[in-house]
Amino acid sequence: MKDTTLLALLSTISTVAAHGFITEILIDGKDSYPGYDPWNKKYSSGIVHPWQVIGTQNLDGPMLLSYGITNIACQRSSKPAQQSATAPAGAPITFKWSHWPPDHKGPITTYLAECKGDCKSANPSQLSWFKIDEVGLIGGKGNNWGTDVLIKQGTVWNMKLPKNIKSGNYILRHEIVALHDVPGGGAQMYPTCMNLRITGGGAQSNPAGVSLASIYSANTPGLKVSTKGNPSLGSYAIPGPRVSGQIGAVSVMSLNNGSKQRGNYNAVYPNQDHDPYAKEGPTKGGRNAGLSQRPQGAQRPQVGQRPGGQRPGSQRPGNYRPRGRGYHRRSDQAQKPADKPAHVVELPPHKQNVPNQQLPNNKLPKSK
Numbered sequence: 001m002k003d004t005t006l007l008a009l010l011s012t013i014s015t016v017a018a019h020g021f022i023t024e025i026l027i028d029g030k031d032s033y034p035g036y037d038p039w040n041k042k043y044s045s046g047i048v049h050p051w052q053v054i055g056t057q058n059l060d061g062p063m064l065l066s067y068g069i070t071n072i073a074c075q076r077s078s079k080p081a082q083q084s085a086t087a088p089a090g091a092p093i094t095f096k097w098s099h100w101p102p103d104h105k106g107p108i109t110t111y112l113a114e115c116k117g118d119c120k121s122a123n124p125s126q127l128s129w130f131k132i133d134e135v136g137l138i139g140g141k142g143n144n145w146g147t148d149v150l151i152k153q154g155t156v157w158n159m160k161l162p163k164n165i166k167s168g169n170y171i172l173r174h175e176i177v178a179l180h181d182v183p184g185g186g187a188q189m190y191p192t193c194m195n196l197r198i199t200g201g202g203a204q205s206n207p208a209g210v211s212l213a214s215i216y217s218a219n220t221p222g223l224k225v226s227t228k229g230n231p232s233l234g235s236y237a238i239p240g241p242r243v244s245g246q247i248g249a250v251s252v253m254s255l256n257n258g259s260k261q262r263g264n265y266n267a268v269y270p271n272q273d274h275d276p277y278a279k280e281g282p283t284k285g286g287r288n289a290g291l292s293q294r295p296q297g298a299q300r301p302q303v304g305q306r307p308g309g310q311r312p313g314s315q316r317p318g319n320y321r322p323r324g325r326g327y328h329r330r331s332d333q334a335q336k337p338a339d340k341p342a343h344v345v346e347l348p349p350h351k352q353n354v355p356n357q358q359l360p361n362n363k364l365p366k367s368k
Contacts, residue, residue, distance in 0.1 A: 019060040019101065020155065022048070022174070022192045026094040027087045035096075035192065047085045049124075049171075049193040051075030060098070062178065062188030065223070069213045073124040074173065074193035082120050084195035089202060090163040090248075092255070095174055095192075096262075097155040100147060104178035104188070105227040107136035107238045108146040108252075110159055111173040112196075114206060119169050119195040127171065128209030129240075133159045133252040136222070136238040143232045147176060149253075154262035158255040162247035167201035177239065182226040189216070207244035215240045 022035035025047070036048040038059045051074070053059055063072045071077065087093070113127035135146035150157050157174075171193050178188040216223070222239040243249050 019062065019104070019190065020097045020099045020176075021060045021190075022095050023098050024096040025085070025194060026096070027085055028091040028093075031085065031087075033085055033194075047081050047083050047194045047196070049074045049078040049081050049195075051079075052077035060190075062190055064186050064188065065216060065218060066186070069211075069216060070125045072189055072191065072216050073212055074171075074191055078124075078193065080120055080122055080124075081193075081195045084119060084169065084197045086197045086199060087161060088200045089161055089165060089167070089198055090200075092158065092160050093172075095157045095159075097150065097157070100151055100155050100176070102148075102151060103180050103227075103230075104176075105143075105145040105147050105230065106177040106179040106187075107134065107222070107236075108150065108157060108174075108176050109134045109238065109240060110175070111240070112165070112170045112206075113173070113209065114166065115169040115171060115195075117169065119171055122171060124171055124173070124193055125212060129173065129212060129215075130207040130209045130247075131240050131243050132162050132247065132249055134238050134240070134243060135252050135256070137233060137236040138253070140236070141232075141234050143227075143230050145227070146256075147178070149256050149258045150176075152258040152260065153256060154260055156261040159252055160250040160255065161198060162249045163201075164203045164246060164248040165198065165201045165206050166203055167199050168197075170196045170198055172196045177223070179223075179225055179227040182224060182228070187223040203247070207246060210241055 021038060023037070024035055025033045027033065033047050036046075036050045038051070038053050061076075063075065065072070067076065109131060110133045111129040111131050113122075113124065113129045115122040115127070135149070138144040138146070138149065172195075173191055173193045175189060175191040178190065181188060216239070218224075220239050222237045225233070225236060
């Protein structure tokens with residue numbers, strides 16, 4: 001009886017806690033920035049706003065309406081990032097999520113808020129936000145959601161910054177809303193915020209923004225819809241304002257067609273060798289589901305620099321990329337055999353520094 005109860009409890013924990021977070025942001029196809037790694041207590045601040053982690057709580061957990069706008073804005077007790085990425089208006093941005101549960105269906109949205117100064121001290125919950133992309137129900141009805149497309153693509157999501165916005169300092173807020181626990185626990189928000197300096201904007205003003213408090217309330221229709229059991233819906237209203245026609249936004253679905261952008265990808269927790277919430281085996285994201293440890297001697301990439309170069313003692317293969325904090329082999333590429341170094345002949349210790357030692361031509365010394 002105790003074993004049955006324990007298994008049921010573990011199953012519940014797996015369902016509730018196995019969520020996801022952004023491990024990497026790729027800007028303009030060339031600049032790679034690590035996401036905030038909630039599993040790494042030694043995370044150093046980058047462009048992503050770090051949030052509060054207490055013990056094993058809120059490692060990749062959702063924000064609920066009851067947590068308040070301060071936490072919903074950029075995750076629980078988040079702090080402003082101290083660095084900013086630079087991107088030209090119209091640049092593509094790719095978000096790479098650690099993983100995403102198939103039953104956590106819902107819309108995917110991205111917002112911008114102008115800091116009107118340095119974003120290092122900006123309070124996201126008090127800024128004015130305008131939406132730059134959104135997708136909810138694919139085609140406006142049925143049961144195929146933006147999150148389903150995300151999973152098909154290997155938990156990769158693409159967007160483009162609008163061209164017709166002001167140049168300046170912004171906070172970019174990318175979010176998934178999961179509706180599987182409505183009305184029980186309520187809608188679950190998974191926001192990530194990052195500092196972004198946009199250059200070359202083609203407008204002198206931005207659309208009128210809104211407060212986050214006006215989007216996330218108990219009266220918001222899009223937060224009261226349930227996807228439990230994967231029902232087919234006739235319509236769905238995505239929370240928040242519509243994307244303004246004046247900003248020259250590119251249709252997000254034209255950038256996300258559901259084609260696989262990385263291979264069979266399992267959750268990787270950078271400081272552990274297995275997904276602590278997985279029920280079983282590598283195919284479930286369990287033990288040894290991918291290389292979860294940073295290779296010995298590998299250096300964390302500098303903010304804004306592409307992964308590359310050398311690490312002490314060896315040449316880093318070309319199929320390394322940042323996943324969370326550190327480097328991990330890509331699961332969608334075959335491992336290339338290391339290049340064999342040129343053979344270097346060395347005398348064995350007992351024959352080194354021996355006077356008048358002669359070796360026959362074209363013969364190598366034998367080690368003892």
